[in-house]
Amino acid sequence: MALNRVWVGLIVAAFAAAFWRLLHGDLAVFQTLLNALFDAARSGFEISLGLAGLMALWLGLMRVGEAAGMVALLARWASPLLRRLFPSVPDGHPAQGAMMLNLSANLLGLDNAATPLGLQAMRELQALNPRPDEASDAQIMFVVLNSAGLTLIPTSVIAIRQSVALKQGLLHFNAADILLPTVLATLAALLAGVLAVAWVQRLPLWRWRFLGPVLLLGGVLAAAVAGLASLPAALASEIAGAVGAGGILSVVLGFLVYGSWRRVNVYDAFIEGARQGFEVAVKIIPYLIAILVAVGLFRAAGCMDALMGALTRGVSALGLDTAFLPALPVGLMKVLSGAGARGLMIDVLQVQGVDSFAGRLAAIIQGSTETTFYVLAVYFGSVGLRNPRHALWCALWADAVGLVAAVGLAYALWR
Secondary structure: OHHHHHHHHHHHHHHHHHHHHHHOOOOHHHHHHHHHHHHHHHHHHHHHHHHOOOOOOHHHHHHHHHHHHHHHHHHHHHHHHHHHHOOOOOOHHHEEEHHHHHHHHHHOOOOOHHHHHHHHHEEEEOOOOOOOOOOOOOHHHHHHHOOOOOOOOOHHHHHHHHHHHHOOOOOOOOHHHHHHHHHHHHHHHHHHHHHHHHHHHHOOOOOOOHHHHHHHHHHHHHHHHHHHOOOOOHHHHHHHHHOOOHHHHHHHHHHHHHHHHHEEEEEEEEHHHHHHOOOOOHHHHHHHHHHHHHOOOOOOOOHHHHHHHHHHHHHHHHHOOOOOOHHHHHHHHHHHHHOOOHHHHHHHHHHHHOOOHHHHHHHHHHOOOOOOHHHHHHHHHHOOOEEOOHHHHHHHHHHHHHHHHHHHHHHHHOO
C-alpha cells in the first residue's frame, strides 16, 4: 500500500537523521523528536475535535437537503459533467449533489465547509463501492479533484499578505496581485490530476468535447480573477470575503427554506445528520494522528532542511536561477501539512519581503496547492479504505504540475 510505505518511510528517515545528528554531538535531538511526536498527536486530536462541530453542522444541513430533494436537484443540474468524470455513479445519486457542493465550496476557498461536504460525498460513494477496503474509481477521481482543488479566491493568503505588508510599512501594497497566477496554477494542477486519473481509468476525457468547455471555463475564471487583481487590496479582500460568506450562507438558507416548503421536518432531519457527522469526525482521529505524527517527526529531524540544501546545490550546479528556491519549501511542505506550509510562507514573507519575488511565489504556491497526504488520510480514513490504488500518485503528479506552473507564472510576471 502506497500510504503505508510513505508513512513508514517518513518516520524511518526522521529517526535515521536524528541518529546521525546524535553521532555529531546533538544530544537534544531525540528530545526534539519526542516533543514533535506528542505535539503532532495532540494537534491531530484537537483538529478532529474542531472538525466534529463542523461535521455535525454540515452533515445536518446535507440531511435536510437530501430529505427535501435539493441534493438530487443539484445532481441533475451537474449530471452532464459528473457523468463523464464519474461514469460508475448513477444519475441522481446523492453522491452527485454532495460532490457538487464540496467542489463549489473549494472554488470559493471555504475549506471548513468543503471538508465535511467532501466526507459526506465519500460516504455516499462508499455505498456504491463493491470492494469496501479498496478505493473505487469514483472515489479516486473525487479525492484527486480535492487534492488539486480549484480555488478562485485564496482569501486567507491575501489577508496574511496584507497583514505582513502593513508590518513592513507598505501602505499601498496590493495583496491581491497574486490572484491571477494563483487561479491559473491551480487550474493547471486540476487538469493534470484529472487527466492522469482519466488515463489510468481509461476515461474518454482527452476529447475536445470535454477539454473545450474546461478550457473555456478556465479563460472565464482567468478574466474574472484579473478583474479582481486590478482592484485595491482592501476592496478585493472585501469582495472575496463577501462572495465566500454569501455563497455558503445562501446554501444554508436555501436548504432550510426549500425543506420547509417541501414540508420536511428540518429540525429532526438536521439532528439525524448532525449525529452522523459526529460519528464520522471520531472515526477520522486515528488516521489524522498517524499522518501528522509522521510529518512532525520528518520536520523536527531536519529532513526538510537537508532536502532543500540538496535542491539548492543541484539547481546551482545546472546554472539555473535560484531565486525561486526560498519559496520552494512551501510547496514541498504543503503536500504534507497545510499549517506547516502556512508557517513557512509567513517566514518567507517576513525574511524575503512580502513584495519580493520569493514572497509572491510563496503566496501563489500556498494558494494553489493542497495538503495531499492530509486529504487522502482524512477522506479515505473516514470510510475505512486501506488501499488507495493510484490515488496518491495521480495526486502527487497534480501537485508537481501545480508547483511548476506557479514557478513559471511567477517568472513570467515578475522576473
